[in-house]
Amino acid sequence: xxxxxxxxxxxxxxxxxxxxxxxxxxxxxxxxxxxxxxxxxxxxxxxxxxxxxxxxxxxxxxxxxxxxxxxxxxxxxxxxxxxxxxxxxxxxxxxxxxxxxxxxxxxxxxxxxxxxxxxxxxxxxxxxxxxxxxxxxxxxxxxxxxxxxxxxxxxxxxxxxxxxxxxxxxxxxxxxxxxxxxxxxxxxxxxxxxxxxxxxxxxxxxxxxxxxxxxxxxxxxxxxxxxxxxxxxxxxxxxxxxxxxxxxxxxxxxxxxxxxxxxxxxxxxxxxxxxxxxxxxxxxxxxxxxxxxxxxxxxxxxxxxxxxxxxxxxxxxxxxxxxxxxxxxxxxxxxxxxxxxxxxxxxxxxxxxxxxxxxxxxxxxxxxxxxxxxxxxxxxx
Amino acid sequence: xxxxxxxxxxxxxxxxxxxxxxxxxxxxxxxxxxxxxxxxxxxxxxxxxxxxxxxxxxxxxxxxxxxxxxxxxxxxxxxxxxxxxxxxxxxxxxxxxxxxxxxxxxxxxxxxxxxxxxxxxxxxxxxxxxxxxxxxxxxxxxxxxxxxxxxxxxxxxxxxxxxxxxxxxxxxxxxxxxxxxxxxxxxxxxxxxxxxxxxxxxxxxxxxxxxxxxxxxxxxxxxxxxxxxxxxxxxxxxxxxxxxxxxxxxxxxxxxxxxxxxxxxxxxxxxxxxxxxxxxxxxxxxxxxxxxxxxxxxxxxxxxxxxxxxxxxxxxxxxxxxxxxxxxxxxxxxxxxxxxxxxxxxxxxxxxxxxxxxxxxxxxxxxxxxxxxxxxxxxxxxxxxxxxxxxxxxxxxxxxxxxxxxxxxxxxxxxxxxxxxxxxxxxxxxxxxxxxxxxxxxxx
Numbered sequence: 001x002x003x004x005x006x007x008x009x010x011x012x013x014x015x016x017x018x019x020x021x022x023x024x025x026x027x028x029x030x031x032x033x034x035x036x037x038x039x040x041x042x043x044x045x046x047x048x049x050x051x052x053x054x055x056x057x058x059x060x061x062x063x064x065x066x067x068x069x070x071x072x073x074x075x076x077x078x079x080x081x082x083x084x085x086x087x088x089x090x091x092x093x094x095x096x097x098x099x100x101x102x103x104x105x106x107x108x109x110x111x112x113x114x115x116x117x118x119x120x121x122x123x124x125x126x127x128x129x130x131x132x133x134x135x136x137x138x139x140x141x142x143x144x145x146x147x148x149x150x151x152x153x154x155x156x157x158x159x160x161x162x163x164x165x166x167x168x169x170x171x172x173x174x175x176x177x178x179x180x181x182x183x184x185x186x187x188x189x190x191x192x193x194x195x196x197x198x199x200x201x202x203x204x205x206x207x208x209x210x211x212x213x214x215x216x217x218x219x220x221x222x223x224x225x226x227x228x229x230x231x232x233x234x235x236x237x238x239x240x241x242x243x244x245x246x247x248x249x250x251x252x253x254x255x256x257x258x259x260x261x262x263x264x265x266x267x268x269x270x271x272x273x274x275x276x277x278x279x280x281x282x283x284x285x286x287x288x289x290x291x292x293x294x295x296x297x298x299x300x301x302x303x304x305x306x307x308x309x310x311x312x313x314x315x316x317x318x319x320x321x322x323x324x325x326x327x328x329x330x331x332x333x334x335x336x337x338x339x340x341x342x343x344x345x346x347x348x349x350x351x352x353x354x355x356x357x358x359x360x361x362x363x364x365x366x367x368x369x370x371x372x373x374x375x376x377x378x379x380x381x
Numbered sequence: 382x383x384x385x386x387x388x389x390x391x392x393x394x395x396x397x398x399x400x401x402x403x404x405x406x407x408x409x410x411x412x413x414x415x416x417x418x419x420x421x422x423x424x425x426x427x428x429x430x431x432x433x434x435x436x437x438x439x440x441x442x443x444x445x446x447x448x449x450x451x452x453x454x455x456x457x458x459x460x461x462x463x464x465x466x467x468x469x470x471x472x473x474x475x476x477x478x479x480x481x482x483x484x485x486x487x488x489x490x491x492x493x494x495x496x497x498x499x500x501x502x503x504x505x506x507x508x509x510x511x512x513x514x515x516x517x518x519x520x521x522x523x524x525x526x527x528x529x530x531x532x533x534x535x536x537x538x539x540x541x542x543x544x545x546x547x548x549x550x551x552x553x554x555x556x557x558x559x560x561x562x563x564x565x566x567x568x569x570x571x572x573x574x575x576x577x578x579x580x581x582x583x584x585x586x587x588x589x590x591x592x593x594x595x596x597x598x599x600x601x602x603x604x605x606x607x608x609x610x611x612x613x614x615x616x617x618x619x620x621x622x623x624x625x626x627x628x629x630x631x632x633x634x635x636x637x638x639x640x641x642x643x644x645x646x647x648x649x650x651x652x653x654x655x656x657x658x659x660x661x662x663x664x665x666x667x668x669x670x671x672x673x674x675x676x677x678x679x680x681x682x683x684x685x686x687x688x689x690x691x692x693x694x695x696x697x698x699x700x701x702x703x704x705x706x707x708x709x710x711x712x713x714x715x716x717x718x719x720x721x722x723x724x725x726x727x728x729x730x731x732x733x734x735x736x737x738x739x740x741x742x743x744x745x746x747x748x749x750x751x752x753x754x755x756x757x758x759x760x761x762x763x764x765x766x767x768x769x770x771x772x773x774x775x776x777x778x779x780x781x782x783x784x785x786x787x788x789x790x791x792x793x794x795x796x797x798x799x800x801x802x803x804x805x806x807x808x809x810x811x812x813x814x815x816x817x818x819x820x821x822x823x824x825x
Contacts, residue, residue, distance in 0.1 A: 129716040130723075263712035333700040345698045351679050353694060360691025361698075367756070368667055368695055371660035372703055375710060 015307050021211045025218030025296075026227065035219070039292060042216035045209035046284040047180040050145075052205070053281070054184025055195050057138055068132045071266050075114065075136040078253055078274030080147055083110040084155060086245050098237055099230060104156065105298040106241060108286065109305050111151040113144025115276040122313045126320030128268025136273040144281060145181060149173045152289055176288045210280060213287045214299070221296025230297060235304070242305040246312055249275045268320060272313060279306040332376040335369045337362070382409070382823055385451045385546040385600040389493065392435065392450035399435035399450030403428050403495055406452040409544050409823040410498060416525070417542060418517040419535040421457050422464070422499040428452065431495040438493075446493030447603055454498035454548045456536050458506060459483040459591075460580035461496070468582040469502040469532075471515045472677060472684045483580030485549060485591050485608060492607040497545065501535030504686035506551055506584040507670055507693065508532050509559045509758035510743060514686040518740055521564055522817040523783055527737035530560030530758060533594070537564040540594045541784075541814075543821040547595045547604060553584045554666060555732075555762025557592035558774035558788060562732035563758075565776040565784025565815055567595045567803070569605070570762075572793045573769030576608055585669035587708070588662070588766045596814045598804045601773070605796060613797030616726050621802075624730040624790075625649040627656065628761055631747060632731040633785055639777050640729045640787065643811055650721065650728065655764050658714055661707040662767040668704040671696025688755070715768040719792075726795060727802050731761050732774040732786035765790055773799045775812040784815065 030038040087110030091103045116137040123133035184191075218226070253274045257267035282302045286295050336345040342361060346353045353361055383391070391397040407425060438445040455461070458468040460479035467473040481487075486496060501519045503511055511519035511534025519534035521527040522542035529538040533550025537560030540548050550557045552570040561568025569592045576591045583589055593604045605611065621644040623629075629637065629649075640647075652658075671678075674685075675697045682690055722728060735745050743754040765772045770793060774786040791799045806812040 124720070127717055130720045131716075263709060263716070265713050265716035333703040333706070335700065335703070336698055342698065346694075349675065349697060351675065351682075351694070351697060354682050357682060357691050357694055360687070361694045364667075364692050364695035365698065368664060368699060371663045374656050374660035375664065375707060377657070 015303070015310075017207065017211055018214055018303055021214045022218050025215050026222050029219035029222040030216065031219075031223065038212075038216045038219060042213045042287060043176060045212045046176045046287050048205070049180075049209045049280075049284045050177050051180040051184040052195070053141065054181035054186075055188050055191055057142060057185055057188070068129070068135070068266065070260075071129075071132055071262065071269060072136050072139055074253070074256060074260075074262075074270050075140060075274045076143060078249060078270065079114050079140050080111070080143070080151065082249055082252060082274075083245075083277070084151060086110060086248055088155065090241055090245065094237070094241070099234055099297070101294060101297040102230060102234055102238065102301060104294075105301040106238065107155060108152065108298055109277050109282060109302040110245070111148050111155060112277045112282045112285070112302070113148060114140040114273050115278045115280070116141055118310065118313070119273045119276050122272045122317040123268055125317040126268045126272070127265065128272065128320070129265035132266060133269045133273055136269055137276075140273065141278065141281060144278075145177060148281075148285060149177075149289060172288045177285065210283050213283050213295075217283075217287060217292065217295035217299060219296075220292040221294075224293040224296075226296050230300065235300075238301050238304050239308070242301070242308045243312075246275060246305070246308055250312070250316075271316065275313070276309055277302065277305055279303065332372065335365055335372060337365060337369060382406075382543045382546055382821060384597045385448060385453075385595065386597075386603050388451045388546060389447060389449045389603075392493075393439070393445060395439065397450070399432040399439075399445075399493075399495060400429070402450045403432040403452055403497070405823050406497055406545065409821050412823075413539075413542070413544055413821070416520070417522060417529075417535075417538045418519045419501050419529070419538040419542075419544075420454070420498050421467075421469075421501050421516050421535065424461065424464075424496055424498060427461075427463075428495050428497045431490065435493050435495065446491060446607075448489060448607060449493035450495060451493065451547070452495045452497040452545055453489065454500045454536065454539055454545050455483075455486065455496065456502050456506075456533050456548070456550045457499045458502065458551060458582035459486055459499075459549065460582075461486065461499070464499075466580075466582050468506065469504045469513050469515065470686060472681075474515075479580065481580065484577035485581070488577070488608055489549075489604075494607075498539070500533070500539055500548060500550075502550075503532035503534070503556075503755075504689045505582075505670065505674065505693070506532040506553055506556055507689040508755045509555060510755040511535060511538075511560070512688055512743070512755065514688065520740070521737045521783075522820065523565065524737065526741065527739055527783070528563065528743060528754060530563035530733070530737065531755075532556040532560075533568075534560045537561055537566060537568065537594050540564075540596060541566045541820075542817060543596070543823075547593055547600055549591055549593055551581060551584070552590050552592045552762075552766065553588045554662060554766050555759030557594065558732045558762045558772060558786070559758050561594060561774035562776070562786030563737040563784060565786070567598065567601050567776065567814070568774040568786075569593055569601060569796070569799075570766065570772045570774075571796055572771040573766070575771070575794070575796070583673060585666040585673075587665050587669060587711075588769075590766075598800060598807050602800050602804070605800060609796075613794070615797040615801035616795075619726045619798060619802050620724060621647045621727045621729065622650045622722070622725040623647050624652060624728050626651040627748075628652075628730045631734040631760060633735060635777060635779065635785055636731040636787060639811065643729060643787075643806060647729065648725075650725070652718060652721070652764065654714065657710065658764040658767050659760065661710045661714070662763045664699065664703060664707040665711065667692065667696030668699045668707075669696075671699065711767060718768050718770075722792065726791060726798050728788075728790040730765075730788045730790060732788045733758055733762075734760055736783035736785055761788065769793065771796050771799060773803055775803050775806060776814055778810060778813045778815060780815045787812070 460483040465476040511531035536548035536550040541564035557568040
């Protein structure tokens with residue numbers, strides 16, 4: 001059962017914790033002998049996170065919503081084609097203007113899978129196709145487990161960031177991401193119901209692991225001089241680019257949905273699942289994929305984007321919830337009601353209304369007209 | 382007449398031959414003499430051949446099937462090899478004969494059932510009353526002055542009066558569930574598209590389904606297994622809810638009391654936009670029905686039944702973009718309702734808003750105003766067909782009073798769970814068939 005919370009415009013609790021963690025790492029970074037311990041603990045936390053991701057992933061949910069394959073392809077295309085294309089374009093446009101590592105972080109966020117929980121929650125609030133959202137978001141995460149590291153290897157090289165998919169990266173991905181994920185998923189028949197039942201209890205472990213990775217990353221970044229490297233103008237630019245990126249993706253998805261004639265419930269899925277990027281997946285993946293000293297800066301765009309997507313999606317989900325369907329915005333087609341109108345409409349479709357039938361046809365069209373009124377009414381109580 | 386499973390058991394065990402069952406059935410139908418205006422044709426020769434084949438199979442030690450020798454009838458819109466498929470219309474009385482049986486009939490024949498009769502309906506299945514210009518108005522066996530409901534009224538009346546143990550009808554907006562409720566028997570509308578529509582005269586393809594009528598859940602279960610292969614597994618824990626809002630506002634007090642008795646702690650669910658859903662169903666049905674018959678209407682509109690002709694002509698004139706708007710609403714609505722009912726296995730709702738209306742005054746009260754029964758008896762069934770969910774109409778046990786039914790509505794593909802729940806209700810005596818006082822008392 002999807003838990004639906006009201007849309008909120010306040011920063012979410014995770015973000016507040018992240019800000020506190022960044023502040024803590026900035027003031028009290030792990031140094032000296034503490035560093036290997038913090039990094040090792042963070043590595044284990046990443047493995048634990050992916051173990052839990054694997055255990056939580058329901059193949060049944062994917063199979064249940066898999067029939068809507070066209071929609072899932074659109075969501076995957078938005079996540080792994082449209083987003084990276086925008087990311088590459090922005091990096092090309094702002095190279096030399098903004099910090100290179102921050103731009104790498106911006107590109108990195110575009111390669112990440114969609115969120116699961118918030119995509120489903122916003123879809124539910126907006127009255128969208130929840131079953132399809134569960135399937136799409138889960139599928140995106142499953143695909144991302146392999147595709148994101150591959151895209152990182154490919155695009156970071158294309159971008160000239162220097163990071164290609166090295167043998168060490170492959171080992172790290174396998175040991176820290178894939179193996180724990182598969183182990184968790186294999187054990188799902190035994191631990192799945194426990195995990196599903198105790199989501200509230202397990203959430204602090206989940207969130208705590210992310211915060212530990214962030215602390216480890218920012219400690220290394222602070223020691224490496226992140227705050228002399230990144231200033232307020234950089235953060236403002238990231239904010240602006242995040243908003244622009246999100247608006248382009250949402251606009252493109254809405255346009256595509258209308259173009260291919262998706263029903264409203266599926267349009268909502270494409271809008272919310274196709275425009276999200278997962279902080280929960282992105283932070284530990286960055287920990288596994290990038291050198292410790294770079295991770296702090298690389299995940300900074302993701303943290304900013306995370307909050308922007310929550311703001312915008314909360315507002316949009318609320319709008320959709322207040323406008324349960326498109327009927328009021330659609331033009332109500334008129335029905336032929338008078339005898340000349342009926343004769344003209346009949347003529348157009350090759351019919352002649354016998355005189356003996358005209359009264360009955362007129363009465364039936366009046367009944368159908370009332371039903372059309374009801375269909376298009378804003379409050380057909 | 383015995384239940385279908387009892388007849389099959391007798392025939393399979395050799396207590397009775399299929400031919401003897403058939404002879405008793407044909408004698409009963411002859412004695413009925415058209416009093417109910419339910420039968421449109423008797424297929425005696427074909428039935429004798431099928432019964433003889435069953436007896437031969439038993440004599441040679443072959444398995445005759447789970448419905449061995451059970452006689453049944455079908456609504457007048459199923460293809461029957463060698464017969465014109467009329468869909469209750471004089472327009473097709475002399476149509477070329479069907480070259481093969483409808484797929485549902487093929488499956489029943491494979492299970493040993495014996496097709497005996499064709500049964501009355503509203504012309505082209507367009508109505509909830511079974512008022513047919515060619516064959517007459519089907520009478521309710523519980524009170525001959527009242528409607529049997531429709532459009533599968535003949536199929537329901539003949540089973541309720543015990544001349545046949547089961548029959549097949551079709552349900553587009555409620556044409557199985559409405560007559561089942563008004564005649565006090567079981568009627569199943571399956572998940573849209575589950576039962577084979579091959580060889581069935583269509584009406585509105587977005588909603589058309591075929592469905593059986595029976596007098597017991599054991600028979601319904603047997604038919605379901607035969608028609609589908611019976612691979613479904615019912616849920617162990619059945620979570621029940623009641624439908625509120627317009628369903629409750631237009632229900633008989635006895636239906637509300639029965640729902641309370643069945644599931645006193647069940648939550649009340651209000652399906653949103655129910656009036657809009659019904660209107661969209663009405664428009665889609667009119668448009669698809671009109672489009673289907675447009676050519677014939679253009680050729681000779683006056684050959685149609687006056688009761689359906691003007692409705693079909695009006696439907697043919699609906700703008701295409703109105704039809705598309707109704708379909709777009711349907712796609713959204715189906716998904717919203719699927720999410721809303723995700724935590725429940727069975728939804729309880731009235732099947733009809735009232736008991737059978739008088740033939741002399743075929744009007745019913747909807748939202749406090751009188752409206753035509755022919756168009757509005759399906760007020761509670763139409764929104765369910767609109768989203769394609771399965772729904773089983775079960776009769777409330779009310780001896781001495783006119784029948785009334787409840788719908789047990791399930792999630793797509795959950796017929797096994799509905800049948801299991803209905804069996805529990807029948808065992809507890811909360812639902813069950815009450816025979817009409819002058820029901821056929823023949824041997825078979």
